[in-house]
Amino acid sequence: MNTIFCLAGIVIKELYRRKDFYVLFVITAVITLMMSTVSFFHQAGIVRYLKDICLLLIWISSLVIAVVTAARQIPAERESRTIFPLLAKPVSRWQVVAGKFTGCWLACGLALAVFYLFFGAVCGAKEGHLALPQYFQAAWLQWAMLAVVISMVLLGSVVFSAPSANVTICFAVVAGILIVGAYLAKLAALQPPLAAGLLTLLYFMIPHLEWFYGVRERLVFDQDLIGWGDCALATAYAAAYVAVFLCATWLVFRRKALTA
Amino acid sequence: MKLSPGLILALLLTVELCVATSLQPRALAWTQGRASDQLMQVLLGDGRQILANQMFVEADVYFHSGYYPSMFDQAYAPTNAQHMTRDAGPQAGHEPDADTHAHDHHEEEEHERAMSFLGPPRNWLERFGRKFAITSHTHLGHGKEREILPWLRLSASLDPHRIETYVVAAYWLRQDLGKTKEAEDFLREGLKANPSSYELLLELGRLYYENYHDAVGARNVWNAALRRWTEQEGGKPDPDLAGLAQITVRLARLEEKEGHYAKAIELLELTLAHKASPHPEVLREQVQALRLELGRQRIPH
Numbered sequence: 426m427n428t429i430f431c432l433a434g435i436v437i438k439e440l441y442r443r444k445d446f447y448v449l450f451v452i453t454a455v456i457t458l459m460m461s462t463v464s465f466f467h468q469a470g471i472v473r474y475l476k477d478i479c480l481l482l483i484w485i486s487s488l489v490i491a492v493v494t495a496a497r498q499i500p501a502e503r504e505s506r507t508i509f510p511l512l513a514k515p516v517s518r519w520q521v522v523a524g525k526f527t528g529c530w531l532a533c534g535l536a537l538a539v540f541y542l543f544f545g546a547v548c549g550a551k552e553g554h555l556a557l558p559q560y561f562q563a564a565w566l567q568w569a570m571l572a573v574v575i576s577m578v579l580l581g582s583v584v585f586s587a588p589s590a591n592v593t594i595c596f597a598v599v600a601g602i603l604i605v606g607a608y609l610a611k612l613a614a615l616q617p618p619l620a621a622g623l624l625t626l627l628y629f630m631i632p633h634l635e636w637f638y639g640v641r642e643r644l645v646f647d648q649d650l651i652g653w654g655d656c657a658l659a660t661a662y663a664a665a666y667v668a669v670f671l672c673a674t675w676l677v678f679r680r681k682a683l684t685a
Numbered sequence: 686m687k688l689s690p691g692l693i694l695a696l697l698l699t700v701e702l703c704v705a706t707s708l709q710p711r712a713l714a715w716t717q718g719r720a721s722d723q724l725m726q727v728l729l730g731d732g733r734q735i736l737a738n739q740m741f742v743e744a745d746v747y748f749h750s751g752y753y754p755s756m757f758d759q760a761y762a763p764t765n766a767q768h769m770t771r772d773a774g775p776q777a778g779h780e781p782d783a784d785t786h787a788h789d790h791h792e793e794e795e796h797e798r799a800m801s802f803l804g805p806p807r808n809w810l811e812r813f814g815r816k817f818a819i820t821s822h823t824h825l826g827h828g829k830e831r832e833i834l835p836w837l838r839l840s841a842s843l844d845p846h847r848i849e850t851y852v853v854a855a856y857w858l859r860q861d862l863g864k865t866k867e868a869e870d871f872l873r874e875g876l877k878a879n880p881s882s883y884e885l886l887l888e889l890g891r892l893y894y895e896n897y898h899d900a901v902g903a904r905n906v907w908n909a910a911l912r913r914w915t916e917q918e919g920g921k922p923d924p925d926l927a928g929l930a931q932i933t934v935r936l937a938r939l940e941e942k943e944g945h946y947a948k949a950i951e952l953l954e955l956t957l958a959h960k961a962s963p964h965p966e967v968l969r970e971q972v973q974a975l976r977l978e979l980g981r982q983r984i985p986h
Contacts, residue, residue: 465834466858466867473747473832566817607814608757610807629810639817648819655816668811 428516429524434499434527437535445493445537450485452541456482457547472551477645480545483540484567484641489531492595495500495558496580496588498525499678508683518679526671529575534568555643562651563644570637574599576670577632583677599634606635632666662684697843715781729843737844739795742837744853745769751819757866767848768796769823769833770856772941797822830857841875848884855888881917886910887932899919907936933961934968948977 440446457479465471484653499521518523540631541564549555577598581591605612609631636659640651729736746753748769764985779802800822806812825832837854840847851872858868872889879885885908894903918924937952962968 464834465838466854466862466864466871468831468834468862468864468867470828471831471835474835489889511833553834605757607818608755608812610811611757614807633810633814636814636817639814639819642751642819643817646747646819651816658813659817 428514428520428611429527431631432516432524433528433531433558433604436494436525439528439534440490440494440532440536445630446490446539448491448541450536450543453479453482454543455476455484455540456476457543461547462486470551472548473645473647475551476548477545478643480563480641483537484638486540487533487571488574488596488599489538490536491529491574492578492599494532495525495529495575496499496582496595498529498579498589500588503683512683519675522592522678526572526579526667529545530568530572531578533571533575537568537571546616557649559644562656563640566637566640566656566659569660570634573632573634573663573666573670576667576674580670580674580677583681602631602634603638606631606633632663637663731803733843734847737840737847737850739844740836740840741766741847741850744770747833747836748825748830750823750825752800752822754800754802755837763796763799766853768793769853828861830861833857841871844887845875845878852884852888855892857960859882859892859896865892868896870893881913883910883913883917883928883932886913887935890935892938894935900943904936904939907932907939911936924959926959929959930956930961941975944982946975946982950975950979 442501457475461475470548478499499508502511502521508521512518544553545560578591578595580590582596582659584589585594597643606628609624609628610670613621613628616624642648742753745763745766774855803815803820806815834854834857837850841850841854843847846851851874855868855872855875858864869889869892872885872892874890875885876882886906890903890906890910893899893906914925914929914932918929932950933956937949937956940946940949940952950972953968953975956962957965957968
């Protein structure tokens, strides 16, 4: 376990040495603060559009951080040949995969914490109150969703030849799931039998990331809390997909030749 | 030849000054030669109408607190913006007569039926997923309608010829938010871009009548609305009869309250002649009642 956390620590250090997070945070903060100064018809108390925009930027930023950070982990180690001394420690390939995942996930957690602190500060200042349980649920479920994305990207990083291809494909897959994931069953009902069967299979196979995105909308529109039991089930659902993707990553990575 | 940095800087400043002086008249022409001087309009061209429509839909999404048909449920998407102003109950400013109430109730039922697009969940995954989505059909209320205003403002900036944007925004501004002056300014902004719009004149008349209690101003504006309607819709094979009924019935009520029964009868008969009311029998009864009043008025005491 110590080995995994040592590897994770290196990934976290990498996050705060690189400029990705700072740039994305500054962009989010500047856009949100600029939008908060706009007055519409001299009407006070308009805040939902601000929450909407701020949360959208947080979602985009956290996805960018997760995908870009995870995609370069294993290819960078191979390219710089630091993977050889790492594996000679001895560290097993499974520990490398688990360490990289833990590091990326914790790094995203830190970034999310900063983003949500900012979001809370903005909403608190505009609304005059803080819906802390709702913020916690939204942040937690987003973090759980990012775990699925990170594990998927790690699998991509051992399957695809270049990190750029992996990043592009993973972004397309995540966007596809968020946009049409919930409607695959509905679309299947309108198709001929073979296409319907394939769409239904796809519907049950993909991780339904759109559920987690729905929490963002609940937060924007001041909806009630989701049941904590349902939150726990959604977390378990995400954990199951993480386990599947990490096992697949390990299975591919353990047989992969490390030299080009 | 070696140039000093000071000379290079001077050269660059000179070039910048020359370019600026040649570009400035063109930049002025961009803003003067078009309907609006907003950079967005210059950049987006006709694409801004699509964006404006999207902004208006976003306002509708906010009005429904996020419960809205997706692109896969477009058959259920609201086809007009009437539900965005009608659902505020009797205080919504509609005439408190049986005709309008029955019509409103029917529209509300239709809207409620149209918005039941979710249906029962198809499988356990969908059932569980709905716990994280917004699944109840509600409309904003208690002053929260203000949340739709940014999208309406943006929509109007992108497409100043979209009438519904002005009507919906002005309705909420004057009705629940107490921003009568802002509502009037926004309607006048709309009228500046759409001088022949009878819908905007109708809404402006309501503002005069219901908020300023200015019957003379309201009559003038509604008469102008009726003229515009006749000019634009009178010759069409399929005119906007609902629009006509809204103008004439309101104007008739105003004339009735002012004691001008003959004028009120004339307006209600115009509505009946165009078959503009879904409940003509109610209007006929009102015409009869007005005739009686007119008769009494003409008999000297």
